[in-house]
Amino acid sequence: MSRSADIVAGAEQRLAAAPVPEEFEKGTSLWEDAWHRLQRNRLAMISLFVFSAIVLFCVIGPFLSPYDAEAQDLLKGAQGPSAEHWFGTDTLGRDLMVRTMEGGRISLLVGLIATLVALAIGVVYGATAGYLGGKVDATMMRIVDTLYALPFTIFVILLMVAFGRSLWLIFVAIGAVEWLSMARIVRAGVIGLKKQEFVEAAVSLGYSHTRIIVRHLIPNVLGPVIVIATLTVPAVMLLEAFLSFLGLGVQPPNASWGVLINEGQQNMEIFPWLLMFPAFFFALTLFTLNFLGDGLRDALDPKSAKD
């Protein structure tokens, strides 16, 4: 389900072929350059703005709303959108707007933390494989190839069943399956970089492997890593919503967008707004993150042909 599949292949090739874009040599100006390029990309800037608005809406919204996400008011159950409840209420009379905000908090949190987990595993694994090279690299990447072919969602489901359905497990389980693309990108970058003089210099100065990887190699692959991380967030959120939709993810009284979409689709014949609002926010978030990721790729990796 990873949106990044097509990007990985391309980025890998480019990284291996063109080890050090000139921008990296100019030090800090890389980030300024990238920011300027990003600003010129109108779609990405709109996405950034909309995404920030959604985040603010979800994080700050619940403090401003007069309603509590868990407060039930059965007399006002399943009402359509009104001046009082802008998004309407669900079948138990809970305000849907606050529920959507709180659901968004959980969905975004899963997106953030599971991506960080994936990032940690992927960067360490990929950098080690690329740096050590040879047989170790071949074996480590063979493992990644094999893992790519596995029915991951099934394992995530089994993990959720085996270890109970806590939020922490969701972070780890999803992070543990989404690191593969990250590892490949980092490895390709490191392989390109390690032939460079500055790495040779570091080796001849007698620095340890760990120091070379952490201080010299990883910072230089940050660009592609940020891009792939941005694209991993929607993939992760998708997987969480998938689990929650099946009843195997976030458990009541907590609700993520996946839970709300599931509740909504059960009642959509009579109360379609219960589906529409959470689905709209969820789809919009995925949309903006994907555009932002594409924009960042163009900005940070200008060599990628804009096709």
Added chain:
Amino acid sequence: MLKFVLSRFLQGLLVLLAIYALTFVLVALTPGSPFSSERAIRPEILAQIESFYGFDKPPLERFWTSLTNAIQGEFGPSAVYANRSVTDIIGEAFPVSIQLGAISLLVALGIGIPAGILAAVKRNTWLDYLPMSASMVGICLPTFVLGPILVLIFGIILQTLPVSGWFGPEYMILPAATLGLFYAAYFARLTRGGMLEMLNQDFVRTARAKGVPESTIIWKHCLKGGLIPAITYLGPATAGIISGSFVVETIFQIPGLGQWFVQAALNRDDFLILGLTVLFASLIVVMNLLVDIIQVALNPRLKYEK
């Protein structure tokens, strides 16, 4: 070639064995047992039930028995539905799922690949922008959002198509569209990327300079290579369609394997979980094997690299 296929086949078998072991361990680690219920069962009866299903044996022995049985195609009884064997359930639900999966994959390829080729050939015209924007929307509409929306539009507002059950061709349209369109979007993007890369090659410029007609360039020179990214994605797409079927079968009330798997996971039906996981994994492994073979056929260079 034969050697390559054989080595991939053996590798596939190893992967299946690993998946079987991993699933067994995960299921065994799950607290409680399939037989614990709200009602208090007398301990001797529980012990009787557990020994009937072989749960009183040591784990390694259980693993060995279940593995040897599985190799012979026997996955044991369902631990939750009395008197039904896992093989029975699979026999009943598998045809439904395979139909749904095959049609969805056809939808994905049938829409995605032509759209991708068209977009690449008519690059930077509305024939490129339109399908590519549509595919961007498609990628952001996962099955569990698209499905309910289609139900709302075609089932409830227009009332043109049935939205639950599995009784004939008209019942297949919405579920297959829900499952297939998401991957159609992917295939379109991958095909476009692959075709563009081929169209930018030097040999294409040479062919054009020689006056080879554009259609020959597209169909004869570029198609084979241009399809490789899409073909590579067939493996992950199969895996995705299988897990997507969990959602689609729930939304459309289709009596396929996906629903059984989710129920088995929720009910802790150990044997059923194991049987279905192995079945899903085999499908994916077989698909990956096919993909490997097709890839070598399309790109002979790979033969020498491996």
